[in-house]
Amino acid sequence: LEKSSESGAACLLESMSPAEISRAIESLPGDLRDPLWAQVPRLKKGEVLLELKGDLRRSLIKQTDEQELIACLSVMQMDEIADLDDDLPVSVVNAMVTAMDVHRRERYEQVKLYPDDVAGGLMDVDATAVRGDVTLNAVLRYLRRLRQREGSLPEHLESLMVIDRHNRFMGILPLSLLVSYDLSTTVSEVMSPDVVGIKPMTPNVEVARIFEDHDLMSAPVMDDEGYLVGRITVDDVINVMRDQADREILGRAGLDQHEDMFAPVINSSVRRALWLGINLLTAFLAAWVIGLFEGSIEKMVALAVLMPVVASMGGVAGSQTLTLVTRGMALDQISRRNVWKLAAHELTIGSLNGLFWAGVVAAIAYYWFNDPMLGMVFGAAMLIVIFTGALVGTFIPLILKRMGIDPALAGGVVLTTATDAIGFFAFLGLATVMLL
Amino acid sequence: LEKSSESGAACLLESMSPAEISRAIESLPGDLRDPLWAQVPRLKKGEVLLELKGDLRRSLIKQTDEQELIACLSVMQMDEIADLDDDLPVSVVNAMVTAMDVHRRERYEQVKLYPDDVAGGLMDVDATAVRGDVTLNAVLRYLRRLRQREGSLPEHLESLMVIDRHNRFMGILPLSLLVSYDLSTTVSEVMSPDVVGIKPMTPNVEVARIFEDHDLMSAPVMDDEGYLVGRITVDDVINVMRDQADREILGRAGLDQHEDMFAPVINSSVRRALWLGINLLTAFLAAWVIGLFEGSIEKMVALAVLMPVVASMGGVAGSQTLTLVTRGMALDQISRRNVWKLAAHELTIGSLNGLFWAGVVAAIAYYWFNDPMLGMVFGAAMLIVIFTGALVGTFIPLILKRMGIDPALAGGVVLTTATDAIGFFAFLGLATVMLL
Numbered sequence: 090l091e092k093s094s095e096s097g098a099a100c101l102l103e104s105m106s107p108a109e110i111s112r113a114i115e116s117l118p119g120d121l122r123d124p125l126w127a128q129v130p131r132l133k134k135g136e137v138l139l140e141l142k143g144d145l146r147r148s149l150i151k152q153t154d155e156q157e158l159i160a161c162l163s164v165m166q167m168d169e170i171a172d173l174d175d176d177l178p179v180s181v182v183n184a185m186v187t188a189m190d191v192h193r194r195e196r197y198e199q200v201k202l203y204p205d206d207v208a209g210g211l212m213d214v215d216a217t218a219v220r221g222d223v224t225l226n227a228v229l230r231y232l233r234r235l236r237q238r239e240g241s242l243p244e245h246l247e248s249l250m251v252i253d254r255h256n257r258f259m260g261i262l263p264l265s266l267l268v269s270y271d272l273s274t275t276v277s278e279v280m281s282p283d284v285v286g287i288k289p290m291t292p293n294v295e296v297a298r299i300f301e302d303h304d305l306m307s308a309p310v311m312d313d314e315g316y317l318v319g320r321i322t323v324d325d326v327i328n329v330m331r332d333q334a335d336r337e338i339l340g341r342a343g344l345d346q347h348e349d350m351f352a353p354v355i356n357s358s359v360r361r362a363l364w365l366g367i368n369l370l371t372a373f374l375a376a377w378v379i380g381l382f383e384g385s386i387e388k389m390v391a392l393a394v395l396m397p398v399v400a401s402m403g404g405v406a407g408s409q410t411l412t413l414v415t416r417g418m419a420l421d422q423i424s425r426r427n428v429w430k431l432a433a434h435e436l437t438i439g440s441l442n443g444l445f446w447a448g449v450v451a452a453i454a455y456y457w458f459n460d461p462m463l464g465m466v467f468g469a470a471m472l473i474v475i476f477t478g479a480l481v482g483t484f485i486p487l488i489l490k491r492m493g494i495d496p497a498l499a500g501g502v503v504l505t506t507a508t509d510a511i512g513f514f515a516f517l518g519l520a521t522v523m524l525l
Numbered sequence: 526l527e528k529s530s531e532s533g534a535a536c537l538l539e540s541m542s543p544a545e546i547s548r549a550i551e552s553l554p555g556d557l558r559d560p561l562w563a564q565v566p567r568l569k570k571g572e573v574l575l576e577l578k579g580d581l582r583r584s585l586i587k588q589t590d591e592q593e594l595i596a597c598l599s600v601m602q603m604d605e606i607a608d609l610d611d612d613l614p615v616s617v618v619n620a621m622v623t624a625m626d627v628h629r630r631e632r633y634e635q636v637k638l639y640p641d642d643v644a645g646g647l648m649d650v651d652a653t654a655v656r657g658d659v660t661l662n663a664v665l666r667y668l669r670r671l672r673q674r675e676g677s678l679p680e681h682l683e684s685l686m687v688i689d690r691h692n693r694f695m696g697i698l699p700l701s702l703l704v705s706y707d708l709s710t711t712v713s714e715v716m717s718p719d720v721v722g723i724k725p726m727t728p729n730v731e732v733a734r735i736f737e738d739h740d741l742m743s744a745p746v747m748d749d750e751g752y753l754v755g756r757i758t759v760d761d762v763i764n765v766m767r768d769q770a771d772r773e774i775l776g777r778a779g780l781d782q783h784e785d786m787f788a789p790v791i792n793s794s795v796r797r798a799l800w801l802g803i804n805l806l807t808a809f810l811a812a813w814v815i816g817l818f819e820g821s822i823e824k825m826v827a828l829a830v831l832m833p834v835v836a837s838m839g840g841v842a843g844s845q846t847l848t849l850v851t852r853g854m855a856l857d858q859i860s861r862r863n864v865w866k867l868a869a870h871e872l873t874i875g876s877l878n879g880l881f882w883a884g885v886v887a888a889i890a891y892y893w894f895n896d897p898m899l900g901m902v903f904g905a906a907m908l909i910v911i912f913t914g915a916l917v918g919t920f921i922p923l924i925l926k927r928m929g930i931d932p933a934l935a936g937g938v939v940l941t942t943a944t945d946a947i948g949f950f951a952f953l954g955l956a957t958v959m960l961l
Contacts (some may be wrong), residue, residue, distance in 0.1 A: 108738040116858035118866040229704055236705035245742060246701040247683035264700035265682040268665055269672035301767065302544040304760040306681060306742060323759050324740040330763065331737065334770040335852070341777070342848035343841070350853050351870060358877040361845050365882060365911075368841045372834040373889070379830045386822070386829045393822045393829035394815045397836070397945070398808040405779070405804045409797050412778035416771070417786055422552035430554040434787060441794040446801060453809070475801075509833070 099128045107136035114149075115142065118351050123152060135161040138176075139169055143347035144356065147176050159184050166244075167193070168213050168325070171200040199318070202289075208296050209289035211329070212310045212319030215243055218250040221259045221277035225267055228276060245322040247306050251280045258309055258317040260284055286311050289318055293329045298421075300326045337419075340498040343367070367502060375400070375509040382517035385525055391458045392520050395467055398450065399516045403474030403508035406442060410435045410482030411504050415496045418486055432483045439479025443472040466523050470516035474508060481507045535564045543572035551581065554787050559588060571597040574612075575605055579783035580792065583612050595620050602680075603629070604649050604761070607636040635754070638725075644732050645725035647765070648746045648755030651679055654686040657695045657713035661703055664712060681758040683742050687716045694745055694753040696720055722747050725754055729765045734857075736762045773855075776934040779803070803938060811836070811945035818953035821961055827894045828956050831903055834886065835952045839910030839944035842878060846871045846918030847940050851932045854922055868919045875915025879908040902959050906952035910944060917943045 102110060102125075110129055114122055114137070126149050129137055134153075138146050138161075150158065158181045162170055174182050186194060196214040203209025217235070219228050228249070236242050248263040260282035270279045285303050287296055287310045300308065300323060310319040336346040343364030348357070379386070379396070386393050414431070417423045423431065451468030455461050485503050486496035538546060538561075546565055550558055550573070562585050565573055570589075574582050574597075586594065594617045598606055610618050622630060632650040639645025653671070655664050664685070672678050684699040696718035706715045721739055723732055723746045736744065736759060746755040772782040779800030784793070815822070815832070822829050850867070853859045859867065887904030891897050921939050922932035 106738045106740075108740075112738075112856060112858055116853070116860070116863055118863060118870075232701075232705045233707070242701045242705055245740070247699075247742060263682075264704055265668075265678045268700055268703060269668045269678055271669070301763055302542045302548075304542075304544075304681070304763075306683060306759065323742065323763070327737055327740075327759070327763065327766070330766050330770070334766070334773070337770070337774055338852060339848060342845045344845055344848060348849060350849060350858065350867060354870065354873045354877065357870075358874045358881075361842070361874065362878050362881060364845065365838060365841055365878060369834070369838060369882065369886070372837040375837075376830050376834050379833070383826045383830065387826045390819045390823045390829075393826075393832075394812050394819065396829075397815070397833055397949075398805070398812050400833070401808040401811075401941075401945075402801060402805060405801055406797070409778045409780055409800065412775060412780060413784060413786060416774060417552070420548060422548060422786065424552070427552055427554060431786060434554075434790065434793075437790045438794045438797065441790065442798050442801060445794075445798060446805065450805070505837075509837075513833075 098125065102129055102133075107133050108140050111137045111140035115145065115349060115351075119353070122149070122351075126152070131157065131160055132164055135165040135173070136169065139165075139173055142349045143176070144352055145349050146173075150176055150178070155181050155184070159188065163188070166213060167196045167200045167215065168211060170197065171210060172205055206293050207289065208287045208291040208293070208310050208321060209319070211293060211296060211325050212289070212321045213243070213325075214319045216250050216309070216317060216320035217243055217246060218252045218256075218317060219262065219276055221251045221253055221275070221280065223276055224272065225270055225274050225276065225279070226272035228262070228267060229272065245307065245324060250309050250317055250320060251276055252317055256317060257315045258284075258286070258311045261307075261309065284309060287321060288312070294333055294419075296321060297326050297329045297333065337497045340495070341501055343502075371502060371506040371509070374506060375513055378510050378513045379517065381514075382521055385517055385521045388525055389463075389520065391454075391460070391463060392517060395454060395463075396513055396516050399467070399470050399474050400509045400512035402446065402471060403478040403512040404505050405478075406439060406475040407478030407482040407504045407508045408501065410439070410479045411485060411496075411500050414483055415486045415500055418490060418496065423487075428487065432480075435479045435483050436476065439476045440472075443475035446475060447472040462524055463520075466519045467516065470512065470519055473515040474512040477511050478504075478508050481511075534561065538565055538569075543569045544576050547573045547576035550585075551578065551785060551787075555789070558585070558787075562588070567593065567596055568600055571601040571609070572605065575601075575609055578785045579612070580788055581785050582609075586612055586614070591617050591620070595624065599624070602649060603632045603636045603651070604647060606633065607646060608641055642729050643725065644723045644727040644729070644746050644757060645755070647729060647732060647761050648725070648757045649679070649761075650755045652686050652745070652753060652756035653679055653682060654688045654692075654753060655698065655712055657687045657689055657716065658711060660709055660711050661706055661715070662708035664698070664703060665708065681743065681760060686745050686753055686756060687712055688753055692753060693751045694720075694722070694747045697743075697745065720745060723757060724748070730769055730855075732757060733762050733765045733769070773933045776931075777937055779938075807938060807942040807945070810942060811949055814946050814949045815953065817950075818957055821953055821957040824961055825899075825956065827890075827896070827899060828953060831890060831899075832949055832952050835903070835906050835910050836945045836948035838882065838907060839914040839948040840941050841914075842875060842911040843914030843918040843940045843944045844937065846875070846915045847921060847932075847936050850919055851922045851936055854926060854932065859923075864923065868916075871915045871919050872912065875912045876908075879911035882911060883908040898960055899956075902955045903952065906948065906955055909951040910948040913947050914940075914944050917947075 110133060114125055117125060138150065162185050189197060199214050219231065248261045251259045251262050253259050259277065260280040261284050262276055262280045266279045285299055285308055287299065287308050289310055289312060305323065307320055307322045309317055310321060311317050332346065339346055339348060345360060447468035450471050451464040454467040455464030481504060486500050489496040489499055546569060550561055553561060574585065598621050625633060635650050655667065684697045687695045687698050689695050695713065696716040697720050698712055698716045702715045721735055721744055723735060723744050725746055725748060741759065743756055743758045745753055746757060747753050775782055775784060781796060883904035886907050887900040890903040891900035917940060922936050925932040925935055
């Protein structure tokens with residue numbers, strides 16, 4: 090792409106989906122991004138912005154003419170605009186709202202009522218709904234008129250919402266039922282009334298789980314009184330799942346979910362420096378623990394050689410438990426009822442592995458330094474640190490969650506701090522008492 | 526659930542989806558799983574098995590009567606059976622195949638041609654297809670007859686595949702077009718001919734990306750000659766995405782993607798011991814590097830206190846780069862063209878952060894040990910290790926991938942080995958040359 094001529098690039102962009110274009114822009118170094126952006130077809134620009142990572146999105150918005158932006162926005166769906174408008178200049182948002190007709194403005198304001206990370210911010214308010222007491226034939230006529238008036242039916246329309254005359258939700262009518270029943274039947278006779286209802290304030294990640302559990306393609310959003318307020322389609326859910334995975338995987342390394350590969354060096358450096366700083370604090374805590382035993386190390390330098398092995402094994406054993414527990418919590422599989430059984434399970438595994446590796450490392454240390462007592466102390470410290478790794482790995486995520494901190498993001502740092510400090514203390518402390 | 530009475534549980538299971546039931550079984554400790562499994566309605570058992578993690582699935586299959594298993598399988602889709610049958614007893618598979626009618630057996634054998642991790646193993650071979658030269662009215666009549674004959678239309682039918690009379694793929698007909706055009710129009714006039722085609726051997730993760738990029742709800746699978754062989758729906762893709770995220774997140778801690786929270790303790794211990802063993806090797810490599818400088822540590826014990834700080838900061842800086850590069854590779858955003866720019870970008874960030882934290886730690890070490898030269902050596906080692914962390918973090922995933930190893934799984938271990946060894950060597954080596 091980078092090398093193709095101007096006209097070639099324009100032609101290629103025409104055939105690419107917004108998601109593909111945004112991925113292509115992200116993979117270009119900074120100086121090549123603006124020329125490519127200028128060539129993106131106007132109809133796609135809005136959706137490309139939506140797919141781009143935060144910083145990059147803001148920088149491209151800054152370089153785009155206001156009139157151009159308003160034109161891009163006019164072809165977007167309400168829920169998409171609502172996800173984007175925090176990054177738009179106020180003047181553009183105002184001009185856009187002014188240009189909307191009453192109907193569109195109403196729907197925009199409805200979506201703006203909800204934060205981006207709940208069902209209300211995810212839903213499309215343009216849900217196509219039909220009354221339960223009409224015939225299938227009337228529905229077909231209605232859909233034909235709708236298409237003629239609007240030019241096309243809403244995207245991803247595979248089912249219609251069925252409402253009663255008070256706009257209360259009754260069920261859904263998959264198009265596959267509409268096309269396979271006799272046209273004189275009424276909607277309420279063939280619709281599916283048992284539908285998983287989603288509330289506007291249901292968090293995004295829970296929406297994704299509901300879709301996954303029930304293999305849904307779309308779902309109605311209704312308020313507490315059962316009034317239909319919108320509709321969520323599976324393509325929104327896929328974005329939620331991707332975001333969630335990005336957040337977890339990048340967050341574990343202290344990276345922002347929106348980290349851009351070619352962000353300006355200064356921005357990236359500052360953001361990463363924060364995480365390095367937190368890590369430095371925990372590393373100095375471990376160093377301070379070692380410092381307590383300076384005298385012992387001076388007398389027996391083998392301690393300095395072996396101590397990182399103890400800390401590292403504790404960290405690895407702990408992170409296995411931590412990952413498993415954090416994952417279980419994300420899937421809602423851990424409750425007060427099974428948490429003690431889980432802890433017992435993890436601690437048994439920790440004890441078994443602790444005993445096994447204690448034996449192995451004791452033998453290695455014995456042969457290396459020719460000192461059976463050093464081997465025993467090393468082994469004992471290994472048992473302690475693997476066991477406490479399992480203990481800490483089980484309870485850190487539970488405690489963090491109760492404190493309102495996402496264990497997937499902060500769990501690793503807290504765990505390493507704990508296992509390092511405990512590992513060094515156990516090994517050097519035991520050695521001081523037993524060997525010196 | 527655990528506490529509800531037998532009849533209550535049965536009633537609850539009736540209303541739960543297979544995915545929910547499987548999550549509930551997984552969250553129960555071992556001894557409570559069998560009684561719950563016995564109560565799962567037979568119609569759902571097959572799909573519950575499909576959702577369960579590998580080991581648990583096999584253990585429940587063992588406890589289920591063969592006749593019962595065959596009954597469960599008879600209501601499942603071909604692609605589902607194909608995912609399950611490696612875990613089934615041979616006698617059950619044979620009985621199942623014998624009981625199939627010719628048509629069903631043909632489709633089963635077609636799905637079995639492909640491995641589970643490509644489009645061919647994911648697709649549904651029961652794609653509902655219509656000819657391009659018939660009218661929409663004829664399609665409606667066909668669908669009505671199909672529903673009457675089979676009792677219902679295939680699951681997740683939101684579009685029909687359009688083929689010519691040689692069974693060659695022509696396009697797709699979304700039901701939303703079928704219901705909104707005049708019934709005398711022919712299929713080929715309203716269908717969408719521009720469809721993203723998927724080949725049977727396209728890997729699952731690429732299928733997921735295609736669905737994501739184009740916001741698809743379903744896609745045709747066709748062979749090289751353009752013949753339609755099946756259809757993939759978005760619910761299968763969601764499972765692929767979930768599996769991929771599980772694999773990456775659990776794999777980073779050396780856990781199997783199918784790790785079960787309450788697996789028998791011995792099984793879990795053995796599996797985790799493997800990872801601990803690999804880690805022990807790398808930890809001893811670092812210990813060996815320290816061992817090279819025993820003499821220096823004996824003379825200056827502050828080195829032992831500070832050395833874990835150097836190694837740890839190198840590991841963190843490196844893992845930030847590693848995570849970003851691995852993620853970019855997974856999204857196909859890194860190619861030969863931009864890799865050098867990316868490396869330059871990461872190394873610049875590494876240099877800036879290296880310089881900054883070198884200054885900070887030099888000052889801390891100076892005040893702590895009252896030794897300006899120690900501070901300088903500590904700072905210099907910090908710069909070296911953060912810079913090499915960025916260097917190693919960029920190239921490890923590229924090298925691993927070329928070797929055919931998944932960088933998301935092995936990258937972390939290789940990185941830590943490198944940054945530990947380099948960090949200890951740089952710090953202790955510099956100290957030996959400069960201070961002693």
